[in-house]
């Protein structure tokens with residue numbers, strides 16, 4: 001079963017993935033995280049990727065293709081979740097050649113709420129757990145004890161660039177997947193627990209069939 005998570009930044013895709021990991025064994029293709037992993041190696045490619053990410057721009061198709069293919073090499077799990085991919089038409093065509101999308105979870109959120117969440121979020125540099133500056137008094141992750149930090153691309157300028165790109169290139173992809181009858185739309189202003197509950201019911205049901 002192949003699942004795509006689609007939603008504006010701050011809509012809770014990363015949080016949902018971390019919650020789902022407690023219930024299912026799946027292969028996660030989180031393209032943003034894979035790109036951050038490459039940056040942390042200090043490679044030349046990583047430096048080029050960081051330049052794009054910090055400006056809120058998309059990383060080029062060839063790089064995305066190779067990291068996605070590399071992640072799926074030797075994949076034997078029955079569920080694969082794609083987070084932050086596809087982000088435009090070219091990537092959706094690329095995905096069509098790799099996998100059939102069975103379910104697209106669209107986390108719907110207004111831009112105002114999304115901006116508020118993104119500008120206040122902190123991410124654990126060790127486990128990826130996401131929290132907010134409001135919810136914690138320290139910079140230590142409650143899940144794993146790692147260090148919490150703001151993402152270097154969560155600055156207003158880069159955030160706005162990502163919104164622009166999302167509205168122009170990613171949001172229109174919904175039409176393609178709606179036509180395939182695979183879209184599950186969820187109000188992402190709900191709590192993470194409520195969102196998780198809806199998703200768990202649907203996945204359990206679909207996975208049975």
Ligand code: AMP
Pocket residue numbers: 009031032033035052053054056057058059060064083084085086087091153162
């Ligand atoms: P995310 O962790 O999904 O918010 O992604 C962080 C950044 O990584 C994005 O703003 C892009 O610069 C880059 N990125 C993530 N996914 C993709 C993708 N599918 N295609 C191109 N660039 C991406």
